[in-house]
Amino acid sequence: MSDTIGVAMLGHAFMGRAHSRGFREVGYLAQPTLRPELISVSGRNREALVAMQKRYGWAEAVTDWREQVADPRVGLFDNGGPNKIHAEPTIEAMRNGKHVLCEKPLGMDAAESHQMWAEAERAGVQHMCGFNYRFVPAVRRAREILESGGIGDVVHFRATYLQSWGWEADTSIWRFDKAQAGTGAIGDLGTHIIDLARYLVGDIASVSALVRTVVPGREIDDHFVATIEFENGAVGTLEASRLARGRINYNAFEVNGSKGSIAFDVERLNELQVADEKSFTRVLVTEPEHPFMQYWWPPGHIIGWGDTFTHEIAHLLAAIAGEGTVAPHGATFEDGYRCAEVTDAILRSAASRKTETITYRGSDA
Ligand SMILES: NC(=O)c1ccc[n+]([C@@H]2O[C@H](COP(=O)([O-])OP(=O)(O)OC[C@H]3O[C@@H](n4cnc5c(N)ncnc54)[C@H](O)[C@@H]3O)[C@@H](O)[C@H]2O)c1
Known part of the structure; x- marks a missing residue:
């Protein structure tokens, strides 16, 4: 080879x-x-x-x-x-x-x-x-903590992905063209937090959502809010917006379990907030035993957003070389498809004003 x-x-x-x-x-x-x-x-x-x-x-x-x-x-x-x-x-x-x-x-x-x-x-x-975002060391660490039962049974997930550039945006770009983008904040930002919800907690069974286009003359959404129920019974909320003044790239989630919680914000990419029964502690995810840190610096010498792509590509190349698999830590096309079922359900729910259940198909391959 x-x-x-x-x-x-x-x-x-x-x-x-x-x-x-x-x-x-x-x-x-x-x-x-x-x-x-x-x-x-x-x-x-x-x-x-x-x-x-x-x-x-x-x-x-x-x-x-x-x-x-x-x-x-x-x-x-x-x-x-x-x-x-x-x-x-x-x-x-x-x-x-x-x-x-x-x-x-x-x-x-x-x-x-x-x-x-x-x-x-x-x-x-x-x-x-x-x-x-699956390849942020703190996010992979969050998944490790969840898998080991570190915060007990997960009961609640909430995620927000907020940006503000949408108010004054140049609407001639493809992101505002329905034929090229499909949706606005939902596909651009919402899909990231839907994927994180699935990666950290599990598949989503139903959705109830509100979707709005606020700025006149646009054909795609500016923001949405959704409540979700996971297949494992946990509940959650998702919000994404391009109109959140003051927020630049605020992609944040919190997971609450019976014994503790985990919180993360991409604008503080090297940190994970981990709570026991009482209060949160800030963990700097830069220790040698932390995910992906074998590629980087001594502890505390932080890494950046662009480095997630290096981790992602390393992961894919290893799978191609037969040294691992894309799933479960990388998103496969099945994950991309399952995420799209959730985005479709958000749109259906906004139109019907009802809770929409989601049915997932097999690959039919
Ligand atoms: N993972 C992430 O964090 C992240 C961040 C931003 C964008 N994205 C995704 O990446 C994709 C690209 O987004 P972007 O921000 O790089 O967009 P962009 O507008 O910066 O770049 C788009 C590129 O596609 C090319 N292009 C446009 N139409 C084309 C056509 N018909 N045929 C061939 N090439 C064409 C353009 O020349 C340009 O190089 C989108 O699907 C977006 O959702 C992901």
């Missing part, structure tokens, strides 16, 4: 940069068995694409993703494009036997996400959906 894997990536803007940095960094930090070789990056704006290609060290820049998914040098296709172009290129890549990493939300809705998962299973490739 070769010790390198050719990578092609779609998208050269925000996620394109975050993923490129991850692919470059993973080689010397995680030293994976399979080292990524940056074959090609694609996008529509030729000038910006070439500038990015040179800056991050991709060998080629192409303006048609079809060249990438047909390229025999490519073993891993990474889709960091707008939501609308997740399905077609990713499915084509899988049909050509490429392993895939696709940004969240997986598809435009549950039906499309399900199709992507089914194609992945049929192709027999490794598949991962880009829920990078």
